Amino acid sequence: MMDFATILQVLDSTVRLAAPLLLACLAGLFSERAGIFDIGLEGKMLMAAFFSAATAAVTGSVWLGLAAGIAASMVLAGVHGLASITFRGNQLISGVAINFLAAGLTVVIAQDWFAQGGRTPSLLGGARFEAITLPLADTVRPVPILGPIYHDLISGHTIPVYFAFSMVPLTWWLLYRTRFGLRLRAVGESPEALDTAGVSVVATRYAAVAICGVLCGIAGAYLATALQAGFTKDMTAGRGYIALAALIFAKWRSWHALWATLLFGLLQAIALRYQNLQIGGVPLPVQLMDALPYILTVVILAGFVGRAIPPRAGGEPYVKER
Amino acid sequence: MRDVMPRWADVVLIPLISLVLAFLLSAVVIVAIGEDPLAAVRMMVTGALGSTYAWGYTLYYATNFIFTGLAVAVAFHARLFNIGGEGQATLGGLGVALVCLALPWPHWVLALPAAVLAAALFGAAWAAIPAWLQAKRGSHIVITTIMFNFIGAAVLNYMLVNVMRPQGSMDPATERFPPGTHLPTLHDLLALVGIPFSKAAPANIAFLIALAACLLVWLLIWRTRLGYEIRAYGHSEPAAIYAGIRPVRVVMLTMLVSGALAGLMAVNTVMGEAERLVLNSVEGAGFIGIAVALMGRSHPFGVLLAAILFGFLYQGGAELALWTDIPRELIVVIQALVILFTGALDNMVRMPLERLFLALRKRRT
Numbered sequence: 248m249m250d251f252a253t254i255l256q257v258l259d260s261t262v263r264l265a266a267p268l269l270l271a272c273l274a275g276l277f278s279e280r281a282g283i284f285d286i287g288l289e290g291k292m293l294m295a296a297f298f299s300a301a302t303a304a305v306t307g308s309v310w311l312g313l314a315a316g317i318a319a320s321m322v323l324a325g326v327h328g329l330a331s332i333t334f335r336g337n338q339l340i341s342g343v344a345i346n347f348l349a350a351g352l353t354v355v356i357a358q359d360w361f362a363q364g365g366r367t368p369s370l371l372g373g374a375r376f377e378a379i380t381l382p383l384a385d386t387v388r389p390v391p392i393l394g395p396i397y398h399d400l401i402s403g404h405t406i407p408v409y410f411a412f413s414m415v416p417l418t419w420w421l422l423y424r425t426r427f428g429l430r431l432r433a434v435g436e437s438p439e440a441l442d443t444a445g446v447s448v449v450a451t452r453y454a455a456v457a458i459c460g461v462l463c464g465i466a467g468a469y470l471a472t473a474l475q476a477g478f479t480k481d482m483t484a485g486r487g488y489i490a491l492a493a494l495i496f497a498k499w500r501s502w503h504a505l506w507a508t509l510l511f512g513l514l515q516a517i518a519l520r521y522q523n524l525q526i527g528g529v530p531l532p533v534q535l536m537d538a539l540p541y542i543l544t545v546v547i548l549a550g551f552v553g554r555a556i557p558p559r560a561g562g563e564p565y566v567k568e569r
Numbered sequence: 570m571r572d573v574m575p576r577w578a579d580v581v582l583i584p585l586i587s588l589v590l591a592f593l594l595s596a597v598v599i600v601a602i603g604e605d606p607l608a609a610v611r612m613m614v615t616g617a618l619g620s621t622y623a624w625g626y627t628l629y630y631a632t633n634f635i636f637t638g639l640a641v642a643v644a645f646h647a648r649l650f651n652i653g654g655e656g657q658a659t660l661g662g663l664g665v666a667l668v669c670l671a672l673p674w675p676h677w678v679l680a681l682p683a684a685v686l687a688a689a690l691f692g693a694a695w696a697a698i699p700a701w702l703q704a705k706r707g708s709h710i711v712i713t714t715i716m717f718n719f720i721g722a723a724v725l726n727y728m729l730v731n732v733m734r735p736q737g738s739m740d741p742a743t744e745r746f747p748p749g750t751h752l753p754t755l756h757d758l759l760a761l762v763g764i765p766f767s768k769a770a771p772a773n774i775a776f777l778i779a780l781a782a783c784l785l786v787w788l789l790i791w792r793t794r795l796g797y798e799i800r801a802y803g804h805s806e807p808a809a810i811y812a813g814i815r816p817v818r819v820v821m822l823t824m825l826v827s828g829a830l831a832g833l834m835a836v837n838t839v840m841g842e843a844e845r846l847v848l849n850s851v852e853g854a855g856f857i858g859i860a861v862a863l864m865g866r867s868h869p870f871g872v873l874l875a876a877i878l879f880g881f882l883y884q885g886g887a888e889l890a891l892w893t894d895i896p897r898e899l900i901v902v903i904q905a906l907v908i909l910f911t912g913a914l915d916n917m918v919r920m921p922l923e924r925l926f927l928a929l930r931k932r933r934t
Contacts, residue, residue, distance in 0.1 A: 286711070286715070326909070329914070330909070330913035330914050331913070334913075334914055334915075334916040334917045334920075335916055336912070336913040336914055336915055336916055336917075337912060337913055337915075338913075339650055339652075339711050340650075340859070340863070340908060340912035340913045341909065341912070341913035341914075343652065343856070343859060343908055343912075344905050344906075344908040344909035344912065344913055345905070345909075346905075347856070347901050347902075347904055347905030347908065348902060348905035348906070348909070350898070350901050350905075351898045351899065351900070351901030351902035351903075351904070351905055352598070352898075352902055354896055354898035354901075355598065355602060355895075355896055355898050355899055355902060356602070358602075358894070358896045358898075359601075359602040359603070359894075362894075365896065365898070485719060488715055488716075488719065491712070491715075492712075492716065495712060532727050532731060534723040534724070534726045534727040534730075535723070535727075537719075537723050537726075538719060538720045538723035538724075541716040541717075541719040541720050542716075542720060544712070544716050545698075545702070545708075545713055545716050545717070545720075548702065548706075548708035548709065548712060548713055548716075549702050549706050549708055550706050550707075550708070557709070
């Protein structure tokens with residue numbers, strides 16, 4: 248049986264692994280709620296991971312790295328916006344192209360700049376996000392159960408992790424309690440209604456795609472400068488797709504996105520820690536743990552556990568009536 | 570606005586302009602990393618087309634891309650986007666390996682049809698579940714096929730590590746296939762008619778199967794009842810339903826054909842080249858199929874040309890990586906730009922061209 252300390256350790260790495268998924272999932276939420284499908288989350292994260300690590304390695308400042316990561320992700324978001332909003336192209340194909348562009352460009356540029364086989368140098372000191380200790384963490388530590396939970400699980404993460412989790416209520420507030428959020432949701436369900444009301448469909452969709460770019464940028468920068476110390480080839484390792492799976496799992500809602508990404512983060516944490524898991528004497532192959540997020544998503548998509556209904560105008564370019 | 574442009578402009582001019590744009594941007598990337606694009610092109614041409622050895626590699630890669638390109642193209646005709654070529658080809662490889670290792674095959678003439686059948690069946694089976702979910706429950710096929718790529722990779726990983734790996738081997742791969750399954754290479758085939766061809770290159774009889782597949786797909790899409798139903802469904806689902814076409818049947822059959830084509834790729838890689846099954850034998854060819862189908866405008870002949878172009882890029886890129894500081898990933902960049910310009914930014918090229926042709930026509934009348 249697992250003891251309390253082990254459970255805390257697994258939950259702690261769950262939080263670390265869920266944070267980038269959550270950021271990318273919320274990024275996709277903004278974009279898809281506005282009617283722009285985005286399977287390019289992976290590419291935007293990867294691009295941000297590289298440029299943040301490269302900038303942090305050269306300047307020694309993680310904050311400049313973060314800014315560079317966001318900027319790189321925004322450029323790709325701009326390409327996606329151009330293709331799917333301005334030129335009314337196929338949003339899925341644009342997303343595929345962006346993923347490949349990032350997979351190729353990051354290695355080509357990394358090899359040219361650092362000549363280390365497509366990596367950046369390892370990041371040290373101020374070039375990484377440091378874990379921060381929340382107030383009183385050391386004081387309350389001796390308190391049974393609650394003390395270790397506060398000290399080990401809640402305290403001791405990096406700033407992007409706290410940012411990711413605080414984005415959940417913020418996203419909810421923005422989408423359901425502001426005028427901008429109402430317009431964003433409307434443009435994903437019925438753009439013609441928004442157009443009739445005199446609000447620009449194009450501007451609203453570009454705004455959503457831009458927010459998506461910022462969040463993917465932070466997610467990518469977190470991967471390279473906090474979770475790991477530097478960029479390695481294909482370091483996103485399918486996280487963009489898992490985030491996409493989580494988004495469907497969450498049925499395009501912000502609080503559900505939190506639970507979905509925590510679940511997928513937990514699966515990753517368990518797969519990472521226990522290579523040979525047994526349930527009732529039957530060994531569970533580690534490959535099953537790796538594939539579980541995708542299998543769960545297919546089950547959800549099949550509608551066996553409640554239907555996932557995407558925004559109505561999702562994937563459809565808007566053509567103004569004349 | 571439909572008949573603004575003549576057909577040749579739609580079929581030839583627009584893909585050509587998109588391709589030129591993609592190549593120009595790639596040249597910019599090459600200049601930016603301090604290399605000479607013209608020298609790079611020269612090296613790619615010699616490395617990919619300069620000898621029968623080079624052609625042998627170019628055609629080997631092209632064979633993969635014909636299969637995956639056709640797979641995407643067939644699905645496009647029914648307006649289905651099959652991103653699952655990667656997973657379907659992975660499972661196809663599993664089918665080929667199971668067949669090749671199951672019996673002590675006496676001669677490839679017997680092993681090849683069995684392997685072709687297994688590759689097609691396994692590929693089709695992997696496409697069947699997303700297809701059924703799309704047809705019956707409306708689950709978006711793009712998402713389900715992406716998920717099935719990952720699940721397929723996990724299945725292969727499990728099979729190689731836990732089931733098919735020979736005892737005592739650390740390498741997650743099957744043992745070598747028996748000699749009776751080794752396919753004749755282009756060297757062997759061309760020697761029959763007295764044409765000398767490099768012995769070392771991996772191009773093999775699967776290339777001929779790929780050419781046959783192009784012809785069969787053309788026949789299927791434009792000369793059969795099912796092909797008519799697929800195209801009708803792709804143009805307008807409500808109209809197809811009024812015409813008595815059953816959507817479930819069309820979606821299922823289209824995806825089964827698509828998955829089978831992607832699976833067939835494994836005959837070339839697993840049976841024809843590696844002669845054993847390794848992890849990641851697909852190497853992204855499933856995704857390149859998307860670029861190939863877009864470039865080839867979903868027509869088998871276009872797919873053939875685009876596949877040879879990408880075979881050239883792939884082999885040329887490998888040569889570049891060997892002799893210069895340009896990493897192999899440059900090909901991924903070029904591939905991405907081709908997908909971007911011929912697929913997503915199609916209207917960027919099309920809109921000004923349509924305006925141009927409209928102006929020309931007005932002047933004439």
